[in-house]
Amino acid sequence: MNIKHIIAGLSVGLALAAPVAAEDVRVGLVAKALGIGFFDAAHSGALEAAEEVGDMEIIYTGPTSTTAEGQIEVINSLIAQNVDVIAVSANDTDALVPTLRRAMQRGIEVISWDSAVAQEGRSVHLDPSSPELIGGLLARLAHDALPDGQGKVAIMSATPTSTNQNVWIEEMRNALPQYPGVEIATVLYGDDLADKSYRETVSLLQSDPEVRVIVAPTSVGIVAAAQAVTDEGKIGEVIITGLGLPSEMAGHIHSGAAKNFAVWNPIDLGYSTAMIAYNLAKENAEAAPGSEISMGRVGTLSLDDTLSGAMAEPFIYDETNVDEFAEIF
Amino acid sequence: MLARIVASRDLMLALIIVAMCLLIATRFPQFIAPGNLIAIAADSSVLIILVMGQLCVILTRCIDLSVASNLALTGMLIGMLNTAQPDIPVPVLALLASLFGLMLGAFNGALVWLLGLPAIVVTLGTLAIYRGMIYVVSGGAWVNAHEMSPAFLGAIRQEVFGVPVLLWVGVAVVAIVAFILRRTAIGRAFYTVGGNPTAAVYAGLNVGRTQFVAFCISGALAGLAGYLWVARYAVAYVEIARGFEFDVVAACVIGGISIMGGIGTVTGALLGALFLGVVKNALPVIGISPFWQLALSGFVIILAVVINARSARSRGRQILPTQREAAP
Numbered sequence: 046m047n048i049k050h051i052i053a054g055l056s057v058g059l060a061l062a063a064p065v066a067a068e069d070v071r072v073g074l075v076a077k078a079l080g081i082g083f084f085d086a087a088h089s090g091a092l093e094a095a096e097e098v099g100d101m102e103i104i105y106t107g108p109t110s111t112t113a114e115g116q117i118e119v120i121n122s123l124i125a126q127n128v129d130v131i132a133v134s135a136n137d138t139d140a141l142v143p144t145l146r147r148a149m150q151r152g153i154e155v156i157s158w159d160s161a162v163a164q165e166g167r168s169v170h171l172d173p174s175s176p177e178l179i180g181g182l183l184a185r186l187a188h189d190a191l192p193d194g195q196g197k198v199a200i201m202s203a204t205p206t207s208t209n210q211n212v213w214i215e216e217m218r219n220a221l222p223q224y225p226g227v228e229i230a231t232v233l234y235g236d237d238l239a240d241k242s243y244r245e246t247v248s249l250l251q252s253d254p255e256v257r258v259i260v261a262p263t264s265v266g267i268v269a270a271a272q273a274v275t276d277e278g279k280i281g282e283v284i285i286t287g288l289g290l291p292s293e294m295a296g297h298i299h300s301g302a303a304k305n306f307a308v309w310n311p312i313d314l315g316y317s318t319a320m321i322a323y324n325l326a327k328e329n330a331e332a333a334p335g336s337e338i339s340m341g342r343v344g345t346l347s348l349d350d351t352l353s354g355a356m357a358e359p360f361i362y363d364e365t366n367v368d369e370f371a372e373i374f
Numbered sequence: 375m376l377a378r379i380v381a382s383r384d385l386m387l388a389l390i391i392v393a394m395c396l397l398i399a400t401r402f403p404q405f406i407a408p409g410n411l412i413a414i415a416a417d418s419s420v421l422i423i424l425v426m427g428q429l430c431v432i433l434t435r436c437i438d439l440s441v442a443s444n445l446a447l448t449g450m451l452i453g454m455l456n457t458a459q460p461d462i463p464v465p466v467l468a469l470l471a472s473l474f475g476l477m478l479g480a481f482n483g484a485l486v487w488l489l490g491l492p493a494i495v496v497t498l499g500t501l502a503i504y505r506g507m508i509y510v511v512s513g514g515a516w517v518n519a520h521e522m523s524p525a526f527l528g529a530i531r532q533e534v535f536g537v538p539v540l541l542w543v544g545v546a547v548v549a550i551v552a553f554i555l556r557r558t559a560i561g562r563a564f565y566t567v568g569g570n571p572t573a574a575v576y577a578g579l580n581v582g583r584t585q586f587v588a589f590c591i592s593g594a595l596a597g598l599a600g601y602l603w604v605a606r607y608a609v610a611y612v613e614i615a616r617g618f619e620f621d622v623v624a625a626c627v628i629g630g631i632s633i634m635g636g637i638g639t640v641t642g643a644l645l646g647a648l649f650l651g652v653v654k655n656a657l658p659v660i661g662i663s664p665f666w667q668l669a670l671s672g673f674v675i676i677l678a679v680v681i682n683a684r685s686a687r688s689r690g691r692q693i694l695p696t697q698r699e700a701a702p
Binding site for chain 1: 402404410413516531603606607608614616659664665
């Protein structure tokens with residue numbers, strides 16, 4: 046198994062390395078596991094970045110299952126190939142640190158993306174988004190879904206104690222002063238259970254018929270709310286939006302229960318990761334608190350004190366692109 | 375005498391449900407509109423079906439904790455089958471779901487019957503096995519609304535005489551289980567085996583086999599419920615109906631079914647399920663803080679059981695002389 050991995054990694058590396066010039070920046074892009082649509086999409090984004098800059102080579106690799114042990118093997122093989130940058134979406138925050146430190150001692154630039162490595166095991170971390178950006182986008186989606194931007198909005202959350210949801214909803218409230226017509230009527234808690242989310246939505250449709258939009262920043266809740274609106278015959282009258290996955294939401298976009306929804310775009314994430322890797326390797330930017338790193342067409346990454354930064358606000362999916370992405374994740 | 379007590383228990387529970395509905399209506403009048411009551415009954419239909427199966431099992435002095443996992447595994451398989459072969463007609467899918475659920479139930483029953491293991495241990499194990507199997511068959515992926523055929527989703531939503539098919543299925547299951555328990559030898563055997571296993575053996579009943587049949591019924595109904603659940607919420611994933619077995623057992627207890635076996639009626643089980651259905655549907659509309667909902671629903675359940683149990687308290691019969699009388 047080990048040897049197979051290394052040989053596979055080497056042969057991919059050699060095959061790609063052969064035709065290109067020696068001074069190319071070689072980036073090892075490590076997925077949580079191979080064969081996951083999300084990471085395959087990130088790979089295609091990284092290839093797009095490689096084509097754009099010209100002198101970058103992407104070595105896309107990862108374990109066969111989402112384990113830290115598998116990633117350590119893969120990273121060891123990248124170290125043996127002496128790549129310039131290792132960019133990893135970590136299966137475990139801490140377990141990869143010793144291996145990645147070894148890579149850094151050998152002069153390899155190490156960054157993490159999507160899922161972070163502890164700070165001592167990397168230089169830069171790229172978050173797909175940040176609570177402020179997500180909250181701001183949720184407020185905008187609610188505003189855009191309301192007729193004339195005026196009216197009542199309900200929020201479908203997970204449990205009353207889910208940290209992510211609470212932070213995002215808080216940030217959404219903070220963003221609301223920009224949209225004076227939007228009024229949050231209530232927050233529903235579906236506990237990330239399909240049946241409870243469904244029942245809460247049906248009850249809301251009866252008890253507060255003035256609600257025009259339901260914002261669900263949870264992938265279980267948004268699907269259940271959309272189904273409830275469909276079953277109650279309220280398509281067009283009450284619009285669902287929020288955070289969800291294209292493969293899960295495609296049907297509800299086509300039915301009209303939801304006009305759009307958001308989540309990070311894996312292609313942009315792979316593209317930005319590759320761009321950051323390239324700029325760090327070429328010393329166009331440095332990994333220091335407060336520094337700015339260009340991510341090409343996506344924008345600029347600003348690093349905070351922990352050297353992490355947020356790529357962008359979540360990407361919006363609608364009728365025009367949902368099917369294309371539904372194939373991916 | 376016994377029949378009268380049971381009847382008064384059920385009557386009491388029915389009155390509690392009606393009183394609760396009226397109380398909710400003072401805060402939210404549309405709650406008792408006929409359309410909404412039908413919607414609540416339809417929403418409770420899956421629970422009612424599972425409770426009918428659980429009734430059979432509990433009557434035989436066993437318990438089936440694997441019903442929610444059975445539902446989820448069967449639902450996932452039926453969802454995947456529908457995605458792969460959208461042309462299979464819905465009645466065939468529902469039948470396949472029941473058969474597959476029956477197999478899972480039979481596995482429980484066989485362990486209890488042939489190995490003589492306690493039902494709570496067996497079904498606690500299969501609860502985890504069946505749930506774990508969903509990961510294996512699905513790889514953690516979801517089956518989504520747009521992957522299911524319109525017929526698959528539409529069948530249970532069609533209305534016949536103003537009532538959705540989902541609820542008609544529940545009604546049919548209640549009728550069938552009522553018939554089995556009242557009019558068939560095996561149904562009567564459930565009561566005997568649970569009420570007094572020793573006497574059942576002397577009466578020529580095979581206790582283990584009777585329990586096996588009860589598990590098969592429970593499994594088949596859980597499988598059927600698997601299709602209904604997935605079609606209703608238009609999604610299948612690993613976590614569906616997690617923890618639902620507690621609702622099922624709670625409904626049985628509220629309905630006056632004795633966990634010790636041998637005592638319980640279809641009416642009581644039905645009312646227990648409807649009671650929980652009303653509570654679940656009422657909590658969101660009467661504007662109670664979500665932080666309170668869970669605790670409050672538990673409180674209401676205990677209250678119902680207390681009121682219900684007090685109305686049915688009987689003295690108990692002294693058939694043997696007490697120690698003092700027996701002493702010379």
